[in-house]
Amino acid sequence: MRELSDFEVENIGYLTRYGLDYGLLEPTSTGLGKSIMDATADYRAFLHRQCIHDFDAQGQGVEEKHTVPATVITADGDGMRADASLYRPRTKEGDPRVWFSKLNRYCDAGDILVSLWAKGRIWVLNATRVRFNEVAVSSSIYRDLLRPLVSERESVFEELLGMLSSLSARGFIPAIKHGDTAVGHLLETELGIEANSRKIPDYKGVELKASRARATSSQTMFARVPDWKISNLKSSREILENFGYERGDDFKLYCTVSSQRFNSQGLKLLVDEKAGLLHEVSNRPEVGRAVTWRIDDLQDALSSKHADTFWIDAVSRREGGTEFIHFRSVKQTTKPIVQQVAPMLAAGTITMDHLIKRTAVKVSEKGPLFKINKKHFDDLFPDPIFHDLQRGML
Structure with missing residues:
Protein backbone atom coordinates (compact mmCIF):
# COMPACT_ATOMS: atom_id res chain seq x y z
CA MET A 1 0.00 0.00 0.00
CA ARG A 147 -19.38 8.87 17.44
CA PRO A 148 -16.39 9.42 19.70
CA LEU A 149 -15.89 6.59 22.16
CA VAL A 150 -15.51 7.58 25.79
CA SER A 151 -13.12 5.39 27.72
CA GLU A 152 -11.61 5.16 31.18
CA ARG A 153 -8.22 6.17 29.82
CA GLU A 154 -9.34 9.80 29.55
CA SER A 155 -9.40 10.03 33.33
CA VAL A 156 -5.92 8.48 33.44
CA PHE A 157 -4.69 11.15 31.03
CA GLU A 158 -6.08 13.91 33.25
CA GLU A 159 -4.53 12.35 36.35
CA LEU A 160 -1.14 11.99 34.71
CA LEU A 161 -1.19 15.52 33.29
CA GLY A 162 -1.96 16.86 36.75
CA MET A 163 1.05 15.03 38.19
CA LEU A 164 3.31 16.25 35.40
CA SER A 165 2.09 19.83 35.77
CA SER A 166 2.88 19.73 39.50
CA LEU A 167 6.31 18.32 38.68
CA SER A 168 6.92 21.09 36.13
CA ALA A 169 5.88 23.76 38.63
CA ARG A 170 8.85 22.77 40.80
CA GLY A 171 11.20 24.06 38.12
CA PHE A 172 14.69 22.59 37.78
CA ILE A 173 15.16 19.40 39.79
CA PRO A 174 18.58 17.82 40.41
CA ALA A 175 19.11 14.62 38.43
CA ILE A 176 19.93 11.42 40.28
CA LYS A 177 21.74 9.65 37.47
CA HIS A 178 24.01 10.76 34.64
CA GLY A 179 23.83 10.30 30.88
CA ASP A 180 20.99 9.51 28.52
CA THR A 181 18.85 7.72 31.13
CA ALA A 182 18.95 10.57 33.65
CA VAL A 183 15.74 12.25 32.43
CA GLY A 184 13.65 9.09 32.37
CA HIS A 185 14.99 7.91 35.72
CA LEU A 186 14.22 11.24 37.37
CA LEU A 187 10.69 11.25 35.97
CA GLU A 188 10.14 7.69 37.16
CA THR A 189 11.41 8.53 40.65
CA GLU A 190 9.39 11.74 41.03
CA LEU A 191 6.16 10.07 39.90
CA GLY A 192 6.72 7.23 42.34
CA ILE A 193 6.75 4.59 39.65
CA GLU A 194 8.63 1.41 40.52
CA ALA A 195 11.55 0.75 38.20
CA ASN A 196 11.33 -2.28 35.95
CA SER A 197 13.09 -3.70 32.91
CA ARG A 198 11.78 -0.94 30.62
CA LYS A 199 14.00 2.12 30.23
CA ILE A 200 11.00 4.40 30.75
CA PRO A 201 8.03 2.85 32.56
CA ASP A 202 4.33 2.83 31.86
CA TYR A 203 1.81 4.64 34.01
CA LYS A 204 -1.53 2.82 34.03
CA GLY A 205 -1.06 1.78 30.42
CA VAL A 206 0.41 5.08 29.21
CA GLU A 207 3.94 4.90 27.82
CA LEU A 208 6.14 7.69 29.17
CA LYS A 209 9.00 8.67 26.89
CA ALA A 210 11.00 11.51 28.38
CA SER A 211 13.99 13.17 26.77
CA ARG A 212 15.95 16.38 26.73
CA ALA A 213 14.64 18.90 24.21
CA ARG A 214 17.39 18.85 21.63
CA ALA A 215 17.62 19.97 18.02
CA THR A 216 17.89 16.39 16.81
CA SER A 217 16.20 15.33 13.61
CA SER A 218 14.95 11.92 14.77
CA GLN A 219 12.99 10.38 17.64
CA THR A 220 13.58 6.86 18.95
CA MET A 221 10.41 4.75 18.90
CA PHE A 222 11.38 1.21 19.88
CA ALA A 223 14.14 -1.40 19.80
CA ARG A 224 13.82 -4.70 17.95
CA VAL A 225 16.46 -7.27 17.12
CA PRO A 226 16.26 -9.04 13.74
CA ASP A 227 14.53 -12.36 13.30
CA TRP A 228 17.66 -14.49 13.57
CA LYS A 229 15.91 -17.58 12.20
CA ILE A 230 15.48 -15.99 8.76
CA SER A 231 18.67 -13.89 8.81
CA ASN A 232 21.97 -14.78 7.20
CA LEU A 233 23.89 -13.40 10.18
CA LYS A 234 22.72 -14.99 13.42
CA SER A 235 23.72 -12.56 16.18
CA SER A 236 24.76 -9.02 17.01
CA ARG A 237 28.28 -10.37 17.41
CA GLU A 238 28.28 -11.52 13.76
CA ILE A 239 26.98 -8.14 12.60
CA LEU A 240 29.77 -6.45 14.55
CA GLU A 241 32.43 -8.81 13.19
CA ASN A 242 31.38 -8.06 9.61
CA PHE A 243 30.83 -4.30 9.82
CA GLY A 244 32.47 -3.00 13.01
CA TYR A 245 35.44 -0.65 13.40
CA GLU A 246 38.06 0.22 16.03
CA ARG A 247 37.48 3.21 18.29
CA GLY A 248 40.03 3.59 21.05
CA ASP A 249 39.98 0.44 23.16
CA ASP A 250 36.59 -0.66 21.77
CA PHE A 251 35.43 -2.40 18.62
CA LYS A 252 32.00 -1.03 17.75
CA LEU A 253 29.29 -0.43 15.18
CA TYR A 254 27.45 2.81 15.81
CA CYS A 255 25.67 3.90 12.66
CA THR A 256 22.34 4.87 11.09
CA VAL A 257 20.95 2.68 8.31
CA SER A 258 18.39 3.99 5.80
CA SER A 259 16.68 2.72 2.68
CA GLN A 260 17.88 5.74 0.68
CA ARG A 261 21.57 4.95 0.31
CA PHE A 262 24.39 2.73 1.54
CA ASN A 263 26.05 4.22 4.62
CA SER A 264 29.81 4.37 5.25
CA GLN A 265 29.75 0.77 6.49
CA GLY A 266 28.10 -0.38 3.26
CA LEU A 267 24.69 -1.05 4.83
CA LYS A 268 21.23 -0.16 3.58
CA LEU A 269 17.61 -1.10 4.33
CA LEU A 270 15.49 -2.85 1.70
CA VAL A 271 11.72 -3.24 2.08
CA ASP A 272 9.97 -6.23 0.52
CA GLU A 273 6.39 -5.21 1.26
CA LYS A 274 4.85 -8.11 -0.65
CA ALA A 275 6.74 -10.65 1.47
CA GLY A 276 6.31 -8.51 4.59
CA LEU A 277 10.05 -8.36 5.24
CA LEU A 278 12.66 -5.69 5.98
CA HIS A 279 16.22 -6.62 4.97
CA GLU A 280 19.45 -4.97 5.97
CA VAL A 281 21.64 -5.48 2.93
CA SER A 282 25.37 -5.05 2.36
CA ASN A 283 27.09 -3.75 -0.74
CA ARG A 284 29.50 -6.65 -0.35
CA PRO A 285 28.21 -9.50 -2.55
CA GLU A 286 29.53 -12.18 -0.21
CA VAL A 287 27.27 -10.87 2.57
CA GLY A 288 24.18 -9.73 0.64
CA ARG A 289 21.15 -9.69 2.93
CA ALA A 290 22.78 -9.54 6.35
CA VAL A 291 19.73 -9.64 8.62
CA THR A 292 15.95 -9.56 8.28
CA TRP A 293 12.96 -8.39 10.29
CA ARG A 294 9.34 -9.35 9.74
CA ILE A 295 7.44 -6.13 9.18
CA ASP A 296 4.49 -7.34 11.25
CA ASP A 297 6.91 -7.81 14.17
CA LEU A 298 7.98 -4.18 13.80
CA GLN A 299 4.33 -3.13 13.65
CA ASP A 300 3.57 -5.15 16.78
CA ALA A 301 6.51 -3.57 18.60
CA LEU A 302 5.30 -0.10 17.64
CA SER A 303 1.64 -0.64 18.49
CA SER A 304 2.29 -2.43 21.79
CA LYS A 305 4.78 0.17 23.01
CA HIS A 306 2.88 3.25 21.86
CA ALA A 307 -0.83 2.54 22.20
CA ASP A 308 -1.02 5.66 24.38
CA THR A 309 2.15 7.69 24.79
CA PHE A 310 3.23 10.88 26.51
CA TRP A 311 6.37 12.20 24.77
CA ILE A 312 7.77 14.48 27.48
CA ASP A 313 10.29 17.20 26.68
CA ALA A 314 12.66 18.51 29.34
CA VAL A 315 15.38 21.12 29.39
CA SER A 316 18.53 20.82 31.45
CA ARG A 317 21.27 22.99 32.85
CA ARG A 318 24.39 22.36 34.88
CA GLU A 319 25.44 23.95 38.13
CA GLY A 320 28.85 22.78 39.14
CA GLY A 321 28.94 19.06 38.52
CA THR A 322 25.17 18.56 38.87
CA GLU A 323 22.58 18.45 36.09
CA PHE A 324 19.20 20.05 36.80
CA ILE A 325 16.15 19.04 34.75
CA HIS A 326 12.91 20.91 34.12
CA PHE A 327 9.96 19.07 32.56
CA ARG A 328 8.27 21.53 30.20
CA SER A 329 5.83 19.99 27.72
CA VAL A 330 4.05 16.84 26.55
CA LYS A 331 3.05 15.55 23.14
CA GLN A 332 0.26 13.02 23.59
CA THR A 333 -0.40 10.35 20.95
CA THR A 334 -2.82 7.46 20.62
CA LYS A 335 -2.42 4.37 18.41
CA PRO A 336 0.13 4.85 15.63
CA ILE A 337 -0.88 4.04 12.06
CA VAL A 338 1.08 0.79 11.80
CA GLN A 339 0.27 0.46 8.09
CA GLN A 340 2.66 3.38 7.56
CA VAL A 341 5.69 1.43 8.82
CA ALA A 342 6.61 -0.27 5.54
CA PRO A 343 6.13 2.76 3.23
CA MET A 344 7.94 5.04 5.68
CA LEU A 345 10.85 2.61 5.90
CA ALA A 346 10.92 2.54 2.10
CA ALA A 347 10.83 6.35 1.97
CA GLY A 348 13.64 6.69 4.51
CA THR A 349 11.55 8.57 7.06
CA ILE A 350 11.95 5.64 9.46
CA THR A 351 15.56 4.54 9.95
CA MET A 352 17.44 2.09 12.15
CA ASP A 353 20.47 2.65 14.39
CA HIS A 354 23.02 0.01 15.36
CA LEU A 355 24.58 0.45 18.80
CA ILE A 356 26.87 -2.56 19.16
CA LYS A 357 30.14 -2.54 21.12
CA ARG A 358 32.69 -5.16 22.07
CA THR A 359 34.87 -4.60 25.09
CA ALA A 360 37.39 -6.92 26.65
CA VAL A 361 34.51 -8.50 28.55
CA LYS A 362 31.56 -8.89 26.17
CA VAL A 363 29.55 -7.72 23.17
CA SER A 364 26.65 -5.42 24.11
CA GLU A 365 23.76 -4.27 21.88
CA LYS A 366 21.58 -1.28 22.85
CA GLY A 367 19.48 -1.54 19.72
CA PRO A 368 18.75 -1.88 16.96
CA LEU A 369 16.75 1.30 17.50
CA PHE A 370 14.04 2.28 15.03
CA LYS A 371 13.69 6.04 14.74
CA ILE A 372 11.36 8.42 12.97
CA ASN A 373 12.28 11.69 11.32
CA LYS A 374 10.60 14.34 13.48
CA LYS A 375 9.29 16.15 10.39
CA HIS A 376 7.19 13.05 9.64
CA PHE A 377 6.13 12.28 13.21
CA ASP A 378 2.49 13.17 12.50
CA ASP A 379 2.38 10.73 9.56
CA LEU A 380 2.78 7.86 12.01
CA PHE A 381 1.25 9.43 15.13
CA PRO A 382 -1.62 11.53 13.73
CA ASP A 383 -3.22 14.49 15.47
CA PRO A 384 -1.01 14.63 18.57
CA ILE A 385 -2.27 16.75 21.45
CA PHE A 386 0.25 19.27 22.79
CA HIS A 387 0.32 20.21 26.46
CA ASP A 388 2.39 23.04 27.90
CA LEU A 389 2.82 21.83 31.47
CA GLN A 390 3.07 25.42 32.69
CA ARG A 391 0.02 26.75 30.84
CA GLY A 392 -2.24 23.73 30.20
CA MET A 393 -3.27 22.32 26.83
CA LEU A 394 -2.27 24.22 23.69
Whole structure:
Protein backbone atom coordinates (compact mmCIF):
# COMPACT_ATOMS: atom_id res chain seq x y z
CA MET A 1 0.00 0.00 0.00
CA ARG A 2 1.24 3.50 -0.79
CA GLU A 3 2.15 6.11 1.81
CA LEU A 4 -0.88 8.02 3.03
CA SER A 5 -1.49 11.66 2.14
CA ASP A 6 -1.86 14.34 4.82
CA PHE A 7 -5.63 14.29 4.28
CA GLU A 8 -5.78 10.52 4.75
CA VAL A 9 -3.51 10.64 7.79
CA GLU A 10 -5.88 13.17 9.33
CA ASN A 11 -8.78 10.77 8.79
CA ILE A 12 -6.95 7.79 10.25
CA GLY A 13 -5.92 9.99 13.14
CA TYR A 14 -9.58 10.72 13.81
CA LEU A 15 -10.29 6.99 14.10
CA THR A 16 -7.33 6.23 16.32
CA ARG A 17 -8.15 9.15 18.61
CA TYR A 18 -11.35 7.37 19.58
CA GLY A 19 -10.00 3.86 19.73
CA LEU A 20 -11.65 2.49 16.57
CA ASP A 21 -10.01 -0.60 15.07
CA TYR A 22 -9.82 -0.55 11.29
CA GLY A 23 -8.45 -2.22 8.16
CA LEU A 24 -7.10 -0.40 5.11
CA LEU A 25 -7.32 -1.36 1.44
CA GLU A 26 -6.11 0.36 -1.72
CA PRO A 27 -7.95 -0.79 -4.87
CA THR A 28 -5.97 -0.72 -8.12
CA SER A 29 -7.31 -0.02 -11.60
CA THR A 30 -6.74 -3.68 -12.51
CA GLY A 31 -8.49 -4.82 -9.35
CA LEU A 32 -11.50 -2.59 -9.96
CA GLY A 33 -11.74 -3.90 -13.49
CA LYS A 34 -11.57 -7.54 -12.39
CA SER A 35 -13.60 -7.05 -9.17
CA ILE A 36 -10.76 -8.27 -6.97
CA MET A 37 -8.44 -6.94 -4.27
CA ASP A 38 -5.59 -8.53 -2.36
CA ALA A 39 -6.38 -9.06 1.31
CA THR A 40 -3.08 -7.75 2.66
CA ALA A 41 -1.49 -9.03 5.85
CA ASP A 42 -2.69 -5.92 7.70
CA TYR A 43 -6.23 -6.36 6.45
CA ARG A 44 -6.25 -10.05 7.33
CA ALA A 45 -5.06 -9.12 10.82
CA PHE A 46 -8.00 -6.69 11.15
CA LEU A 47 -10.47 -9.40 10.11
CA HIS A 48 -8.91 -11.82 12.58
CA ARG A 49 -8.85 -9.32 15.48
CA GLN A 50 -12.54 -8.62 14.99
CA CYS A 51 -13.36 -12.34 14.65
CA ILE A 52 -14.80 -11.66 11.18
CA HIS A 53 -12.77 -14.19 9.20
CA ASP A 54 -9.64 -16.33 9.41
CA PHE A 55 -8.00 -16.80 6.02
CA ASP A 56 -5.54 -19.32 7.48
CA ALA A 57 -8.41 -21.70 8.19
CA GLN A 58 -10.03 -21.21 4.78
CA GLY A 59 -9.71 -23.67 1.91
CA GLN A 60 -9.09 -22.73 -1.71
CA GLY A 61 -11.73 -22.49 -4.41
CA VAL A 62 -15.08 -20.81 -5.02
CA GLU A 63 -16.91 -23.36 -2.89
CA GLU A 64 -14.93 -22.16 0.15
CA LYS A 65 -15.85 -18.49 -0.39
CA HIS A 66 -17.14 -16.69 2.71
CA THR A 67 -19.61 -13.79 2.51
CA VAL A 68 -19.90 -11.10 5.19
CA PRO A 69 -22.57 -8.37 5.34
CA ALA A 70 -21.07 -5.01 4.40
CA THR A 71 -22.13 -1.45 3.66
CA VAL A 72 -20.26 1.20 1.70
CA ILE A 73 -20.91 4.75 2.89
CA THR A 74 -20.67 7.18 0.00
CA ALA A 75 -19.35 10.72 0.12
CA ASP A 76 -22.98 11.91 0.03
CA GLY A 77 -23.80 9.97 3.19
CA ASP A 78 -25.73 7.14 1.56
CA GLY A 79 -25.34 3.60 2.85
CA MET A 80 -25.11 1.13 -0.02
CA ARG A 81 -25.22 -2.60 0.67
CA ALA A 82 -22.06 -4.18 -0.73
CA ASP A 83 -21.47 -7.55 0.90
CA ALA A 84 -17.85 -8.70 1.20
CA SER A 85 -16.58 -11.84 -0.53
CA LEU A 86 -13.58 -13.40 1.21
CA TYR A 87 -11.89 -16.24 -0.63
CA ARG A 88 -8.69 -17.94 -1.73
CA PRO A 89 -8.48 -18.91 -5.41
CA ARG A 90 -7.05 -22.21 -6.53
CA THR A 91 -4.45 -20.33 -8.58
CA LYS A 92 -1.50 -18.24 -7.39
CA GLU A 93 -1.00 -20.31 -4.23
CA GLY A 94 -4.40 -19.27 -2.94
CA ASP A 95 -3.43 -15.68 -2.13
CA PRO A 96 -6.25 -14.22 0.03
CA ARG A 97 -8.72 -12.01 -1.83
CA VAL A 98 -11.48 -9.63 -0.81
CA TRP A 99 -14.15 -7.83 -2.79
CA PHE A 100 -17.16 -5.68 -1.98
CA SER A 101 -20.14 -5.95 -4.29
CA LYS A 102 -20.24 -3.18 -6.94
CA LEU A 103 -17.33 -1.43 -5.23
CA ASN A 104 -16.14 0.09 -8.50
CA ARG A 105 -19.21 2.32 -8.43
CA TYR A 106 -18.17 3.96 -5.19
CA CYS A 107 -14.41 4.56 -5.44
CA ASP A 108 -11.49 5.19 -7.79
CA ALA A 109 -8.18 3.38 -8.16
CA GLY A 110 -5.71 4.53 -5.50
CA ASP A 111 -8.37 5.56 -2.99
CA ILE A 112 -7.71 4.47 0.59
CA LEU A 113 -10.69 2.52 1.90
CA VAL A 114 -11.26 2.10 5.61
CA SER A 115 -13.12 -0.92 6.97
CA LEU A 116 -14.78 -0.78 10.39
CA TRP A 117 -16.69 -3.57 12.13
CA ALA A 118 -19.92 -2.60 13.87
CA LYS A 119 -23.49 -3.86 14.15
CA GLY A 120 -22.58 -7.23 12.66
CA ARG A 121 -21.22 -5.89 9.37
CA ILE A 122 -18.21 -4.30 7.71
CA TRP A 123 -18.57 -0.58 7.00
CA VAL A 124 -16.44 0.83 4.18
CA LEU A 125 -15.46 4.51 4.27
CA ASN A 126 -13.39 6.40 1.70
CA ALA A 127 -10.56 8.13 3.53
CA THR A 128 -9.44 9.86 0.31
CA ARG A 129 -12.73 11.58 -0.47
CA VAL A 130 -14.38 12.41 2.88
CA ARG A 131 -13.13 14.32 5.93
CA PHE A 132 -14.30 12.14 8.80
CA ASN A 133 -14.38 14.78 11.54
CA GLU A 134 -16.73 16.92 9.43
CA VAL A 135 -19.16 14.23 8.27
CA ALA A 136 -19.25 12.85 11.81
CA VAL A 137 -21.19 16.01 12.63
CA SER A 138 -23.07 16.73 9.39
CA SER A 139 -24.18 13.21 8.35
CA SER A 140 -26.38 10.99 10.50
CA ILE A 141 -24.96 7.71 9.17
CA TYR A 142 -21.36 8.82 9.75
CA ARG A 143 -22.28 10.33 13.11
CA ASP A 144 -23.78 7.08 14.38
CA LEU A 145 -20.78 5.09 13.24
CA LEU A 146 -17.99 7.51 14.21
CA ARG A 147 -19.38 8.87 17.44
CA PRO A 148 -16.39 9.42 19.70
CA LEU A 149 -15.89 6.59 22.16
CA VAL A 150 -15.51 7.58 25.79
CA SER A 151 -13.12 5.39 27.72
CA GLU A 152 -11.61 5.16 31.18
CA ARG A 153 -8.22 6.17 29.82
CA GLU A 154 -9.34 9.80 29.55
CA SER A 155 -9.40 10.03 33.33
CA VAL A 156 -5.92 8.48 33.44
CA PHE A 157 -4.69 11.15 31.03
CA GLU A 158 -6.08 13.91 33.25
CA GLU A 159 -4.53 12.35 36.35
CA LEU A 160 -1.14 11.99 34.71
CA LEU A 161 -1.19 15.52 33.29
CA GLY A 162 -1.96 16.86 36.75
CA MET A 163 1.05 15.03 38.19
CA LEU A 164 3.31 16.25 35.40
CA SER A 165 2.09 19.83 35.77
CA SER A 166 2.88 19.73 39.50
CA LEU A 167 6.31 18.32 38.68
CA SER A 168 6.92 21.09 36.13
CA ALA A 169 5.88 23.76 38.63
CA ARG A 170 8.85 22.77 40.80
CA GLY A 171 11.20 24.06 38.12
CA PHE A 172 14.69 22.59 37.78
CA ILE A 173 15.16 19.40 39.79
CA PRO A 174 18.58 17.82 40.41
CA ALA A 175 19.11 14.62 38.43
CA ILE A 176 19.93 11.42 40.28
CA LYS A 177 21.74 9.65 37.47
CA HIS A 178 24.01 10.76 34.64
CA GLY A 179 23.83 10.30 30.88
CA ASP A 180 20.99 9.51 28.52
CA THR A 181 18.85 7.72 31.13
CA ALA A 182 18.95 10.57 33.65
CA VAL A 183 15.74 12.25 32.43
CA GLY A 184 13.65 9.09 32.37
CA HIS A 185 14.99 7.91 35.72
CA LEU A 186 14.22 11.24 37.37
CA LEU A 187 10.69 11.25 35.97
CA GLU A 188 10.14 7.69 37.16
CA THR A 189 11.41 8.53 40.65
CA GLU A 190 9.39 11.74 41.03
CA LEU A 191 6.16 10.07 39.90
CA GLY A 192 6.72 7.23 42.34
CA ILE A 193 6.75 4.59 39.65
CA GLU A 194 8.63 1.41 40.52
CA ALA A 195 11.55 0.75 38.20
CA ASN A 196 11.33 -2.28 35.95
CA SER A 197 13.09 -3.70 32.91
CA ARG A 198 11.78 -0.94 30.62
CA LYS A 199 14.00 2.12 30.23
CA ILE A 200 11.00 4.40 30.75
CA PRO A 201 8.03 2.85 32.56
CA ASP A 202 4.33 2.83 31.86
CA TYR A 203 1.81 4.64 34.01
CA LYS A 204 -1.53 2.82 34.03
CA GLY A 205 -1.06 1.78 30.42
CA VAL A 206 0.41 5.08 29.21
CA GLU A 207 3.94 4.90 27.82
CA LEU A 208 6.14 7.69 29.17
CA LYS A 209 9.00 8.67 26.89
CA ALA A 210 11.00 11.51 28.38
CA SER A 211 13.99 13.17 26.77
CA ARG A 212 15.95 16.38 26.73
CA ALA A 213 14.64 18.90 24.21
CA ARG A 214 17.39 18.85 21.63
CA ALA A 215 17.62 19.97 18.02
CA THR A 216 17.89 16.39 16.81
CA SER A 217 16.20 15.33 13.61
CA SER A 218 14.95 11.92 14.77
CA GLN A 219 12.99 10.38 17.64
CA THR A 220 13.58 6.86 18.95
CA MET A 221 10.41 4.75 18.90
CA PHE A 222 11.38 1.21 19.88
CA ALA A 223 14.14 -1.40 19.80
CA ARG A 224 13.82 -4.70 17.95
CA VAL A 225 16.46 -7.27 17.12
CA PRO A 226 16.26 -9.04 13.74
CA ASP A 227 14.53 -12.36 13.30
CA TRP A 228 17.66 -14.49 13.57
CA LYS A 229 15.91 -17.58 12.20
CA ILE A 230 15.48 -15.99 8.76
CA SER A 231 18.67 -13.89 8.81
CA ASN A 232 21.97 -14.78 7.20
CA LEU A 233 23.89 -13.40 10.18
CA LYS A 234 22.72 -14.99 13.42
CA SER A 235 23.72 -12.56 16.18
CA SER A 236 24.76 -9.02 17.01
CA ARG A 237 28.28 -10.37 17.41
CA GLU A 238 28.28 -11.52 13.76
CA ILE A 239 26.98 -8.14 12.60
CA LEU A 240 29.77 -6.45 14.55
CA GLU A 241 32.43 -8.81 13.19
CA ASN A 242 31.38 -8.06 9.61
CA PHE A 243 30.83 -4.30 9.82
CA GLY A 244 32.47 -3.00 13.01
CA TYR A 245 35.44 -0.65 13.40
CA GLU A 246 38.06 0.22 16.03
CA ARG A 247 37.48 3.21 18.29
CA GLY A 248 40.03 3.59 21.05
CA ASP A 249 39.98 0.44 23.16
CA ASP A 250 36.59 -0.66 21.77
CA PHE A 251 35.43 -2.40 18.62
CA LYS A 252 32.00 -1.03 17.75
CA LEU A 253 29.29 -0.43 15.18
CA TYR A 254 27.45 2.81 15.81
CA CYS A 255 25.67 3.90 12.66
CA THR A 256 22.34 4.87 11.09
CA VAL A 257 20.95 2.68 8.31
CA SER A 258 18.39 3.99 5.80
CA SER A 259 16.68 2.72 2.68
CA GLN A 260 17.88 5.74 0.68
CA ARG A 261 21.57 4.95 0.31
CA PHE A 262 24.39 2.73 1.54
CA ASN A 263 26.05 4.22 4.62
CA SER A 264 29.81 4.37 5.25
CA GLN A 265 29.75 0.77 6.49
CA GLY A 266 28.10 -0.38 3.26
CA LEU A 267 24.69 -1.05 4.83
CA LYS A 268 21.23 -0.16 3.58
CA LEU A 269 17.61 -1.10 4.33
CA LEU A 270 15.49 -2.85 1.70
CA VAL A 271 11.72 -3.24 2.08
CA ASP A 272 9.97 -6.23 0.52
CA GLU A 273 6.39 -5.21 1.26
CA LYS A 274 4.85 -8.11 -0.65
CA ALA A 275 6.74 -10.65 1.47
CA GLY A 276 6.31 -8.51 4.59
CA LEU A 277 10.05 -8.36 5.24
CA LEU A 278 12.66 -5.69 5.98
CA HIS A 279 16.22 -6.62 4.97
CA GLU A 280 19.45 -4.97 5.97
CA VAL A 281 21.64 -5.48 2.93
CA SER A 282 25.37 -5.05 2.36
CA ASN A 283 27.09 -3.75 -0.74
CA ARG A 284 29.50 -6.65 -0.35
CA PRO A 285 28.21 -9.50 -2.55
CA GLU A 286 29.53 -12.18 -0.21
CA VAL A 287 27.27 -10.87 2.57
CA GLY A 288 24.18 -9.73 0.64
CA ARG A 289 21.15 -9.69 2.93
CA ALA A 290 22.78 -9.54 6.35
CA VAL A 291 19.73 -9.64 8.62
CA THR A 292 15.95 -9.56 8.28
CA TRP A 293 12.96 -8.39 10.29
CA ARG A 294 9.34 -9.35 9.74
CA ILE A 295 7.44 -6.13 9.18
CA ASP A 296 4.49 -7.34 11.25
CA ASP A 297 6.91 -7.81 14.17
CA LEU A 298 7.98 -4.18 13.80
CA GLN A 299 4.33 -3.13 13.65
CA ASP A 300 3.57 -5.15 16.78
CA ALA A 301 6.51 -3.57 18.60
CA LEU A 302 5.30 -0.10 17.64
CA SER A 303 1.64 -0.64 18.49
CA SER A 304 2.29 -2.43 21.79
CA LYS A 305 4.78 0.17 23.01
CA HIS A 306 2.88 3.25 21.86
CA ALA A 307 -0.83 2.54 22.20
CA ASP A 308 -1.02 5.66 24.38
CA THR A 309 2.15 7.69 24.79
CA PHE A 310 3.23 10.88 26.51
CA TRP A 311 6.37 12.20 24.77
CA ILE A 312 7.77 14.48 27.48
CA ASP A 313 10.29 17.20 26.68
CA ALA A 314 12.66 18.51 29.34
CA VAL A 315 15.38 21.12 29.39
CA SER A 316 18.53 20.82 31.45
CA ARG A 317 21.27 22.99 32.85
CA ARG A 318 24.39 22.36 34.88
CA GLU A 319 25.44 23.95 38.13
CA GLY A 320 28.85 22.78 39.14
CA GLY A 321 28.94 19.06 38.52
CA THR A 322 25.17 18.56 38.87
CA GLU A 323 22.58 18.45 36.09
CA PHE A 324 19.20 20.05 36.80
CA ILE A 325 16.15 19.04 34.75
CA HIS A 326 12.91 20.91 34.12
CA PHE A 327 9.96 19.07 32.56
CA ARG A 328 8.27 21.53 30.20
CA SER A 329 5.83 19.99 27.72
CA VAL A 330 4.05 16.84 26.55
CA LYS A 331 3.05 15.55 23.14
CA GLN A 332 0.26 13.02 23.59
CA THR A 333 -0.40 10.35 20.95
CA THR A 334 -2.82 7.46 20.62
CA LYS A 335 -2.42 4.37 18.41
CA PRO A 336 0.13 4.85 15.63
CA ILE A 337 -0.88 4.04 12.06
CA VAL A 338 1.08 0.79 11.80
CA GLN A 339 0.27 0.46 8.09
CA GLN A 340 2.66 3.38 7.56
CA VAL A 341 5.69 1.43 8.82
CA ALA A 342 6.61 -0.27 5.54
CA PRO A 343 6.13 2.76 3.23
CA MET A 344 7.94 5.04 5.68
CA LEU A 345 10.85 2.61 5.90
CA ALA A 346 10.92 2.54 2.10
CA ALA A 347 10.83 6.35 1.97
CA GLY A 348 13.64 6.69 4.51
CA THR A 349 11.55 8.57 7.06
CA ILE A 350 11.95 5.64 9.46
CA THR A 351 15.56 4.54 9.95
CA MET A 352 17.44 2.09 12.15
CA ASP A 353 20.47 2.65 14.39
CA HIS A 354 23.02 0.01 15.36
CA LEU A 355 24.58 0.45 18.80
CA ILE A 356 26.87 -2.56 19.16
CA LYS A 357 30.14 -2.54 21.12
CA ARG A 358 32.69 -5.16 22.07
CA THR A 359 34.87 -4.60 25.09
CA ALA A 360 37.39 -6.92 26.65
CA VAL A 361 34.51 -8.50 28.55
CA LYS A 362 31.56 -8.89 26.17
CA VAL A 363 29.55 -7.72 23.17
CA SER A 364 26.65 -5.42 24.11
CA GLU A 365 23.76 -4.27 21.88
CA LYS A 366 21.58 -1.28 22.85
CA GLY A 367 19.48 -1.54 19.72
CA PRO A 368 18.75 -1.88 16.96
CA LEU A 369 16.75 1.30 17.50
CA PHE A 370 14.04 2.28 15.03
CA LYS A 371 13.69 6.04 14.74
CA ILE A 372 11.36 8.42 12.97
CA ASN A 373 12.28 11.69 11.32
CA LYS A 374 10.60 14.34 13.48
CA LYS A 375 9.29 16.15 10.39
CA HIS A 376 7.19 13.05 9.64
CA PHE A 377 6.13 12.28 13.21
CA ASP A 378 2.49 13.17 12.50
CA ASP A 379 2.38 10.73 9.56
CA LEU A 380 2.78 7.86 12.01
CA PHE A 381 1.25 9.43 15.13
CA PRO A 382 -1.62 11.53 13.73
CA ASP A 383 -3.22 14.49 15.47
CA PRO A 384 -1.01 14.63 18.57
CA ILE A 385 -2.27 16.75 21.45
CA PHE A 386 0.25 19.27 22.79
CA HIS A 387 0.32 20.21 26.46
CA ASP A 388 2.39 23.04 27.90
CA LEU A 389 2.82 21.83 31.47
CA GLN A 390 3.07 25.42 32.69
CA ARG A 391 0.02 26.75 30.84
CA GLY A 392 -2.24 23.73 30.20
CA MET A 393 -3.27 22.32 26.83
CA LEU A 394 -2.27 24.22 23.69
